Amino acid sequence: MASSAQLKTKGLLLLASFFAILFAIFMPLFPGTHGEKINGLDYLDNFFNQLSKSSAYYIPEQMKKAEKYNGQQFTTSLKMKTPEEAAVTAKLFTTNKITAAAEGDKVKVSGDFGTMITIMLKDADAMYKNDGQALTAKYGVDERQTVYSWFQSLAAMEKDMTKAGQFEQAKFVKNCMSKAIEPAYNYYKVEAKPVKEEIVLLIASLAFYVIYTMWYGFGLLYLFEGLGIKLDH
Structure with a gap:
């Protein structure tokens, strides 16, 4: 059985190495997406974003569903x-030949509902594929602002449709927001990577997280036991 001194030494060594690694994690030692050096947290955050982006692409599915509404005239404020x-x-609507006019903080818009949604989804698709320059060239507006404005438009549509009892259309619009517009905005400039291509790093990072957490726990356990403090359930 280990003595108190041995337990304290073991605990201090584990905690010292734990914090040494923690310090290294917060240092800019890891490769960034553009060749720059970033810290470990940013590196892993970007890594998991790349993996999740590859499995969050629902825009083609929403475009297919939008075809159902082609030919349906839609007018709202x-x-x-x-x-x-x-x-x-x-400006976004009129650029796409959809009748629209701003009156204060409201936009009166009229046109084919399916066409409106398809336009928004195509812009979201370009954004999702990191082709923001196409949107800037098309509208003369910052690409993020374009997608954000489409999101606000859909939010207003969904609210009005719900009030009018058009629940099917409202649900479709909400799905377009959550499955197309939001991912396009949030994943912009993130390069998607299939999980199967990064499975080794994924397993290694998850294993490190578990081991590193236990590392700290055992360090405290040995230190406290060496000091005569018993940890019971």
Whole structure:
């Protein structure tokens, strides 16, 4: 059986090495996506974002569902957050030959509902594939602002449709927001990677997380036992 001194030494060594590794994790020692050096947390955050992006691509599915609404005329007044945002949103619609006019913080829009949604989904698809320059060239507006404005437009549509009892359309619009617009915005500039191509690093990172957590726990356990402090359930 180990003596108190041995337990304290073992505990201190484990904790010292734990914090040494923690310090290294927060140092810019890891490769970034553009050749720069980043810390370990940012590296793993980007790594898991790349893996999750490859399994969050539902835009083609939503485009297929949008075909159901082709030919359905739709007129509404979309309430935006600010008059400036309304002006930008109106510009997005009119660029795509959809009748729209900004009136204060509202955008009165009229046109084919299926066509409107398809336009938004195509823009989201470009954003998802990191082709933001295509949107900037098309609208003369920052690509993130474009997708954000489409999100706000859909949010206003979904709210109005729910009030009008158009629950099927409202559900479809909400799915477009959560399965197309949001991922396109959140994953912009993240390069997707299939899990099967990074399975070794994935397993290694998860194993490290488990071992590293236990490392700290055993360090405290040995240190406290060496000090005569018993840890009971």
